[in-house]
Amino acid sequence: MSAFEDYLKSVEIQKLVKELGASKIETLIKEIKHFTEKEAKRRDKIVLSYFGEDGIKRIIDSIVQGLLSPPKLRKNAKVLDVGAGSGFFTTKVFDKLRRHLPEAAFYAMDLTPAMLQVLARKTPEVTPFLGVAENIRGSVEQASRYLNIPDKFDAIFSTLMLHHCLKIERVFESFRKAVEVDGKALVVDLCKHSFKEFREEMGDLHLGFKPELIKEAAEKHFSKVQVKKIPGICCTDSGRSAELFVAVMIP
Template sequence: MAVPSRTKEEALSSKHVLAALKAVSDETRIRILLVLSIAPLNVQEVTEVLSMGQSRISRHLKILLDAGFLDSQREGSWVYYKVKDDGATHHFSAEIFSVISRYEKQLTHSVQDAAKAKEILKQRGLKTARYFDFVAKNWESLQRDVLDPVLYRKKILQLLPDSLVRTLDMGCGPGGLIPYLLTKSREIVGIDSSESMIREASDSFLNNPNVRFIASDLELLPSELDSSADAAVASMVLHHISNPPKAMKEIHRALKEDGTFIIVDLKKHTQEFMRDSFADLWLGFEPELVSEWLENSGFGIHSIEEIETQKYFKVLIIKAKKKGGR
């Protein structure tokens, strides 16, 4: 009796299964997967965590990438790697990673690897915080040297609903956007990880009972904000954050059902001077990637626009809504 030939889909599935099993048959690659599940890291940072040579790490990263466990993102001369989000991961790879994660604490090196990765992220955050502490008083004028904030702040107002009760200004800086937001919302909560920025903003709104500020990591918002806001705005902030998808999930948690989320950021570019001059971690974003992050975080995309500037950049403006409302 003839054995029926496999369909193309079955053959592809079998090939993927074998590649995935081979990829996790090596202890180093399992360590890399667990480290990259914490946050995106570049090759140099992964070698620092695992204390291994760059060529060896690069080879393991390629195997994991080819097997469908990782995504790569080029940022100028740097390439970052991260574990694929659940929504973008092949079902079989996601199941394997789920099993590995459940036994993470029992695996050799896992605790020390995680501690090293978190220290790298802490140093990233400290570097960014030191920069913004230093420029807090001059931030508005520094922004105008590269982009005119009025250009996109007016657009934010067009996209926000009227008569909002509470709006979150994510990465509020010294508060330049807040007067605009007050025309749409009864209360504004400004959130920033820089203590100096919070002080500058607080001094500007001392006599306004409808504005308050919280010093917080945007990737770990306080529980008091859970389901409390009608809208959130992240204006020129995501490219400073180590893990933008994690920040989006935190914003999702803070919004009420059907809450509006406005993102304003730079479109993907190649101007690497922005890393040193403005402490940018990411050189902008492609709209498709931001859309994927939003959808995986529980948002529905309502509109995506691009604005031309007179400098090197295009500005990306995205309106999304938390799913669950009508």
């Protein structure tokens, strides 16, 4: 059994979520159930059918460009993907970043053990750990009892996780507290849409966000925030098209 599987066995996720002071624990438990039963084994296929190869390339390019934009990250940057899920974007983003930051160290945090198990099988070069986006520092502290995780990160990003978080301002505050003062944070998520069925189908808690609302919420914790739409994203198989935004945040 791998060290990661050993670690998963030692952690009781419901207890961890309570200890991390997450609000509405029953909502988080529902999220874990959704991702364990409906997405862990199918996540990569879902993403592919949803955005298509071209859309995925655009998303990855937006994340990598945002993370490599000034201020420059150090060669040995510590980079964290929050809500990394099955690691579909994590591995692709990290592969591209590594070309520019050859000594970087990569970490992936998520709420759902089953999602991280899929990620862990993909690569030994990422350190996965359990936690909640609303309290990254506390999550790191808990995971550090078993794994080697830094206190703070030079770059933190998340892809399609924010609309699963009840209180988004707590997420921005948590990102700010966990990122180095000369680092940066980045969030990709859905713009406001009208597909109410996503709540049931995808376990979504928010039907996307207006970019202005994201800027306002992020500016409470970061001194410089840029939010823009990622052009040319649409669903290829369902006929439902939701735009995406990317927010780049500097402490």
